[in-house]
Amino acid sequence: MKKLINDPRAVVNESVEGFGIAHADLVTVHPDPLFITRKDAPVQGKVGLVSGGGSGHEPLHAGFVGRGMLDAAVPGAVFTSPTPDQIIPATTAVNGGAGVLHIVKNYTGDVLNFETAAEMAEAEGVAVRSVLVNDDVAVEDSLYTAGRRGVGGTVFVERIAGAAAERGDDLDGVTAVAQRVVDSVRSMGVALAACTVPHAGVPSFDLAEDEIEIGIGIHGEPGRHRIAMEDADGITQRLLDPIVADLSLTSGDRTIVMVNGMGGTPASELYIMFRKVAQLLDGLSVTIERSLVGNYITALEMQGASLTILRVDQEMLELWDSPVHTAALRWGA
Amino acid sequence: MKKLINDPRAVVNESVEGFGIAHADLVTVHPDPLFITRKDAPVQGKVGLVSGGGSGHEPLHAGFVGRGMLDAAVPGAVFTSPTPDQIIPATTAVNGGAGVLHIVKNYTGDVLNFETAAEMAEAEGVAVRSVLVNDDVAVEDSLYTAGRRGVGGTVFVERIAGAAAERGDDLDGVTAVAQRVVDSVRSMGVALAACTVPHAGVPSFDLAEDEIEIGIGIHGEPGRHRIAMEDADGITQRLLDPIVADLSLTSGDRTIVMVNGMGGTPASELYIMFRKVAQLLDGLSVTIERSLVGNYITALEMQGASLTILRVDQEMLELWDSPVHTAALRWGA
Amino acid sequence: MSMADALDTEWAVRWMRETARVVAENRVLLINLDRVIGDADHGENLDRGFTAVVAKLDSSEAPETPAAVLKLVAMTLMSTVGGAAGPLYGTAFLRAATSLGDAAEIDPNAAAAMIRAARDGIVARGKAEIGDKTMVDAWTPATESAETAAQAGATAPEVLTAAANAAHAGAGATEPLIARKGRASYLGERSAGHQDPGAVSTAFILQAAAETARELFA
Amino acid sequence: MSMADALDTEWAVRWMRETARVVAENRVLLINLDRVIGDADHGENLDRGFTAVVAKLDSSEAPETPAAVLKLVAMTLMSTVGGAAGPLYGTAFLRAATSLGDAAEIDPNAAAAMIRAARDGIVARGKAEIGDKTMVDAWTPATESAETAAQAGATAPEVLTAAANAAHAGAGATEPLIARKGRASYLGERSAGHQDPGAVSTAFILQAAAETARELFA
């Protein structure tokens, strides 16, 4: 596996450095310990939003730092949760006096590291709340696992909670909005071919020419089961059905839909999937109010896609539509 | 090679259909013959901009239809120029009385089909001008080829000429701005692994685990020469040097830089390359005024990247910064 | 010149149906030739185009002259093939149609003139010279052989057979050449060692012409 | 209890250096174990962490007690490893340090208590039970064997050897299990048939403890 990198151990630092130069109008990169903040952080009186996790999911999270979304992103090594000594200064750096919300994807590593950081930041006098994103319906039996994983829904939580914070909601209010999004969002993914972690140098799993992996996560970890390759419409149905069931989507429901590329999938294929999602939801009389089609939460160069659906009410929709200005999501600004 | 598609021959139609649903606020899809127009086309009194080419380069061109950029995009089959019977109605559909500019990438097929269409549209009373984009410095000896290929520079021409048209420039004025961009923009690409055309089903070329292809085009056609794999900094230098030489970039020059992914390259790797470009240009005292890092002109899921540099003056920069609202490029709106 | 072996409208239709069959049969071969020195679409493009031609022939009223058949083919290829080959073959068939006028039958000289018209149309459109490793390298010897045969008193099927054989030889002879036009030219010296896909498809088209002509008088 | 075989600050430093060496040596093995049922980073994470530990030991003033060594290790792992293993091993070494107090030497009972403290810290943090296919499946038998050995009058090196052997056996025994905690749990039944990477790294750490202890008194 060839990669456009220098030292495999410098991938995160060098790439964040480039990101900081490209988006110097939006963000500040703090190199050691590594985290990224909004250029104008801390915004006085505004709740600060911090998220983070392993690298390799770009544009998540750094690409979502800016007005109307995150105040800070904390990147770990590739596929490895960041450490408290990064999360703590990121938290204090974006505290404008109104407290900080941690948006944490539900993985043991992320949970433990953010937990420790939150404790320490609180000890330093910052009010910290957390929401756990756990939208992946691929994990069927949550009693016998570490719970559902956080995947594509994270983008929705960051955007809508970010909008609430920008609007001036207090810490409890922003936390409540974030939790409402978590409760209303579900995702499911598929991989056609694995990605290769730079330091590992070999693909994370092997798939035969006629196999795909359903219920894939975003860490190159194998999914729940393998099936024979199918056409796009069939695969889309397999991703949609468990989401519809889990959200109990019914006639009249309003949604925002994301068809997300895992990094190595052409946009044309994502739009073919989106077309099928639109047809199927239309058949259920479920409305797609807004959509995102593209690479928003990736797994390096994995070939595959994920589907995320958020059931929205009018307030969530208005928050969604409010101005956002980040490297990877921008409108109204 | 697995793909998220249904019938290989329906890829373009189904994907454009999905695109139309996802961006119904921005565009109208005309299914037969296939082309995409700005929702509010024709804009009375404004010069119309039409571009097109083979599919497989998404978001180019349909992703750039909208305010401040293209009025129509004409997608051919995958890697195949569109036909005059698509280009002609697209041209007449966006003629708001001020004439239409065709932005054509310099490939025999594109040139011949647009030429025919322009003739026919003129016969129908539409004033048509054309600019040929030919920014690829990989093609060294233009005497013995069909001339330089049009690649990443197309994005810059579409944006800046689109801004000039939006500003109200007349057909000659918009054409002159477009030509000025063509004259000031250069590109060079690299492939680490080939893409697979859906109807072909096998990769367009084979590269060994330790080989890369320098000077790759965007049609999965082989590049000019192969070299042993190098690190990102080395490869970036190989792409930058011929561009700097060809543009005679010197101290004090101002530029817009695009590091573009070919479809299968993670954003993190593009930012690693951008970092090196920034360092090298800084060493030459050349300023990067604006930048784009991401997938803007792809070759399906090809693994690789291209570098495009536009030397700008103040006017071009102001046009660049003016509002643009398309599926793939948006600011100020 | 005997009208017994002149080619009529029915032959023109058969020629196009046989071309569609041969192109479909060789779709992958043409894709693979184009994959090595181009962009892997030539077989797909022509297959799409000639499939549309057959559909057009099936659904339209029968054209009245050979020229009308070739004009229909020209318009259909122009609007369905795309790429470089679409306008080039489109122009070729349009010029060929024009050269035939409204004649009901094609005699040996008209057959040779038709091939020259097609070839000249391609050169006018694409500006390639002989040796540039394009379809011109098949059309040019095909034209010359067809004219020589006609002058020597060959029948129309013999004229087309001479053209087809020369086109095949011309296509084969593109192998060592370095491309100077079209997509293969970007490869420079690396384009040598492979036949040009457009030259090969030209040979298939002219071979279909010769075979259907011979069958008609067999 | 004889102070002759008690373990001092110098041993604690040697233990950590030896751990760094063993982890570096087995980096790829641990990555590969994690690749199959996780995300291919466990070896990389620990290698980064223990490389940082060695750098810290090289650059800091020599810690005065074994507890001070382990506390430095805990803080370093916590801030460099990340993932699940960072906080878990960080907590383990922090609790181990706390259990030692400011004693200059570690006798057999203190050695066993240190291992129990580490194990309890991991359970408190990660909430895994025995049989969940995590590092707890190595730490729990290690704790039990260490305590049994200490009660039976073993020397400190013998206590650590008992712990290391039990950890190795415990790691091996994770192979048939279905994971119920951590990333491997998402695989459900497909997690069976592979050893847990954290259990294996636990065995390496305790083996380094035992070997450095034995060497000190060899």
Ligand SMILES: Nc1ncnc2c1ncn2[C@@H]1O[C@H](COP(=O)(O)OP(=O)(O)O)[C@@H](O)[C@H]1O
């Ligand atoms: N300028 C030209 N003149 C004549 N023939 C050309 C020219 N350029 C390309 N061709 C022919 O077109 C063929 C390629 O057709 P096709 O693959 O369908 O189009 P594209 O190159 O646009 O993908 C080449 O093999 C060559 O024979």
Ligand SMILES: Nc1ncnc2c1ncn2[C@@H]1O[C@H](COP(=O)(O)OP(=O)(O)O)[C@@H](O)[C@H]1O
């Ligand atoms: N809840 C838990 N309790 C104890 N150990 C755990 C728990 N979750 C994960 N582990 C251990 O952590 C190891 C994985 O560590 P590592 O790969 O570094 O982190 P990550 O899973 O975040 O990539 C597993 O092999 C397992 O032994």
Ligand SMILES: [Mg+2]
């Ligand atoms: Mg990890």
Ligand SMILES: [Mg+2]
């Ligand atoms: Mg083509």
Ligand SMILES: [Mg+2]
């Ligand atoms: Mg081609």
Ligand SMILES: [Mg+2]
């Ligand atoms: Mg791991």
